[in-house]
Amino acid sequence: MSALWDALGTVMDPELDQPVTELGFVSEAVVVDGHARVRLRLPTYFCAPNFAYLMVADAHEAVSALPSVTSVDVRLADHFAAEEINAGVAASAGFAGSFPGEAVAELDELRLVFQRKAYLASLDRLCVRLPGSPVGLTLADVPASPALVSLMRRRAALGLPCSSESPLLLDERGVPITAEEAPLRLRFARSVRVSIEGNAGFCRGLLHTRYPQAVGN
Incomplete structure (x- = not known):
């Protein structure tokens, strides 16, 4: 089981x-x-x-x-x-x-769209936990954490670089995010995360309304 x-x-x-x-x-x-x-x-x-x-x-x-x-x-x-x-x-x-x-x-294209959204959400979850700016960091500069594991898993699913010298800030297509682009791109990543988490909470509520005995974390 x-x-x-x-x-x-x-x-x-x-x-x-x-x-x-x-x-x-x-x-x-x-x-x-x-x-x-x-x-x-x-x-x-x-x-x-x-x-x-x-x-x-x-x-x-x-x-x-x-x-x-x-x-x-x-x-x-x-x-x-x-x-x-x-x-x-x-x-x-x-x-x-x-x-x-x-x-x-x-549904390959649909799956890819949501894999990219999941990656952006995981990038925001990691970046907000860093003590300083993520600009210029490589993966080797990021302390080990569950958020990093999550990010790496989503990078691998998309075929994005996962080596230690790879830039932390890559967009959903694997293109490095420049210092000038970073504020806007990271705000977008945050909006994606908030949307995903909001939808998840809404769906949990609907599930429990439909199936009061449902168990979900």
């Missing part, structure tokens, strides 16, 4: 940049004789199907990678597109294949 929960902990809500386990989106997760059964729920019946699909697909992939798991049943419940999403993920049909005639493309 611990390994299963840890695997699901790697699955992020793409918009909120938080694990589905911490958000309370996992209502059931068990493994019996190698068969993993996972049930997901979302704050509203009409949560965006593209976000929902990403979470179900990512959960299926994460659980399937466990050595102790031989078969996987991951399903979304209480959602208007649950039938299409569950069937599409089980058949590895992709988002477009799950919604034939409606979706015309996969």
Whole structure:
């Protein structure tokens, strides 16, 4: 159970940049004789199907990678597109294949947009904890902390430089942020973080209204 929960902990809500386990989106997760059964729920019946699909697909992939798991049943419940999403993920049909005639493309671009937002939010979380200006610092200049670990994980996901001599201040495309640009770029990063955290709080409230027994940190 611990390994299963840890695997699901790697699955992020793409918009909120938080694990589905911490958000309370996992209502059931068990493994019996190698068969993993996972049930997901979302704050509203009409949560965006593209976000929902990403979470179900990512959960299926994460659980399937466990050595102790031989078969996987991951399903979304209480959602208007649950039938299409569950069937599409089980058949590895992709988002477009799950919604034939409606979706015309996969979700790689959407995922990239939210990965970039998550990176900017993590950059702000780190910079506000530094004792001085972040301008001119390299990664080697930044003290070890959970915020740094979070930033490095998001850099790696985007393929941004992670070596110790790399500049701390890179934009979401990996371009160094100059001293002149830094105030404006960092204000933008802060606005992204505040928006993500505000949306996460709102969704937690909706989830607890819909499922009073939901447990989320």
